[in-house]
Amino acid sequence: MSALPARADAVVIGGGVIGTSAAYHLAEAGVDTVLLERGSLGGGASAHTAGMIRTYFPGDPGTGRMAVRSLNAYHDLARHTAAPLALKRLGLMVLFTDEQQIAAFEAGLEAQQAAGVQVGLISAREAWGLNPLIDERAVLAAAWSPEAYHVDGLDIVRGYAAGARRHGARLFTHTPVTHIDDDNTLHTPQGSIKAESIVCTAGPWSGEVASMASLDLPMAPRGIEMLFTDVPQSPHREMPMTMHATSGLRIRSWKDRILLAMGVPKAGESREAWLGRIAGQLGTLFPALEGTGLHHAWAGDFDAGPDNRALIGEHPTRRFLYAAGFTGAGLCQAPAAGEQLRDLLIAK
Structure with a gap:
């Protein structure tokens, strides 16, 4: 495994479907991106779901809107990442x-x-x-x-990871974040890296990651x-x-x-x-x-946010972005979540 770089514009924490989508969309936009995953890519909830992408969420048209946007992106994924998905309706x-x-x-x-x-x-x-x-x-x-549709979540992770690498992102597995300094320096057993912006996509562990940065992310796994x-x-x-x-x-x-x-x-x-x-x-x-x-x-465990709706946003005083709390529906919203994180970071 290559050594961690000293710095990056964006460091994404978490290599599931949301994190790899974020890394892909950031790198595609020209952002110098590093992703840190404590295990293997897609080794958490992304690989252990019912493998369904859907757009209907009873009583929650907001999530449905995200899912419709994401489904359209999945149908077009192969053109961008050279990784066709075997979507089965x-x-x-x-x-x-x-x-x-x-x-x-x-x-x-x-x-x-x-x-x-x-x-x-x-x-x-x-x-x-x-x-x-x-x-x-x-x-x-x-x-x-x-x-x-039925889909293999690992296919999505692999597709986004490959696309992110083609756009210059560097992805590090088995590299858990152990501490985050006030200046956004992240420490891992493999070394430290200074992030201009941190992007937290750590699923059920997102609350723990936020607490390392002395922030509160209201999560209820x-x-x-x-x-x-x-x-x-x-x-x-x-x-x-x-x-x-x-x-x-x-x-x-x-x-x-x-x-x-x-x-x-x-x-x-x-x-x-x-x-x-x-x-x-x-x-x-x-x-x-x-x-x-x-x-x-x-x-x-699935990461769950308040009212079972995902949390996507940025801290008002620190360059810390987050996308978590998808309650098992991360596959349904990953493309749209990655796009939102990209737009938030670029706008900063």
């Missing part, structure tokens, strides 16, 4: 089991569409047609958004565990990502099994009780999955 469906959920959807539909989100209300029968595992008697209606079902005796038809508006349960096809998530056990709740809750929801909404075994896929 699956669609996203949100199941409504309460009349108030339908009313809230209809009240917010105009704002969603104004943000460029393609989404509409479909009947329980139409929902069953898209995902035959659904018990249509348990569902009143559903939101359907066709613009949702949220745990999640992904589960696999048993391999069925006969294969399921490929289905869209399907979410339950009430419980937050979401399922999707994953090779020969079903991948699902519903948070983690609540405070004081045993793992067995949590798995029992999930099994109960599965049996109610997807009877064909009743009694299926549930197996650990992976677990970890």
Whole structure:
């Protein structure tokens, strides 16, 4: 590994999908950029997600606007980075089991569409047609958004990293930041580097990075565990990502099994009780999955900001920029977040 340079215009901390997007967009704009990643590129949440890019976020057209902008960028990514993405359209469906959920959807539909989100209300029968595992008697209606795709998050990280390097950015892995001086000198086990601007994209560790710089970034990391079902005796038809508006349960096809998530056990709740809750929801909404075994896929923390919305901005008195708190939706917003960070830094 080459030695750290003595200084850089921008030092990006974190080599996930947000950090590599930031490094790419900064370097493309002519900013002398260094990225520091404490492990391997994409080794955190970027590599351990359900691998979905979507544009519909219930009740949050602002995030939808970011996601629409990002999806357009992904479709054009190969032209800029020579790294085509294998985007596979699956669609996203949100199941409504309460009349108030339908009313809230209809009240917010105009704002969603104004943000460029393609989404509409479909009947329980139409929902069953898209995902035959659904018990249509348990569902009143559903939101359907066709613009949702499976993608390998590591492909995005590798593409942005390669593009950043082609534009002159220097990326250092296994280089954790251990301390930040008041003059924006960052210390690592591999040496120190002075940054004109620091760009914090460290995911769940963004709050810790900010505290090294004596700054407060209101982060609340949220745990999640992904589960696999048993391999069925006969294969399921490929289905869209399907979410339950009430419980937050979401399922999707994953090779020969079903991948699902519903948070983690609540405070004081045993793992067995949590798995029992999930099994109960599965049996109610997807009877064909009743009694299926549930197996650990992976677990970890997502970075979450206030109100579950991402924090993208700059400190008012210090050259410290940040993009964090994406609550597991970093893949959906990474291009737009990188562009925003670039624009903020260049404008300084």
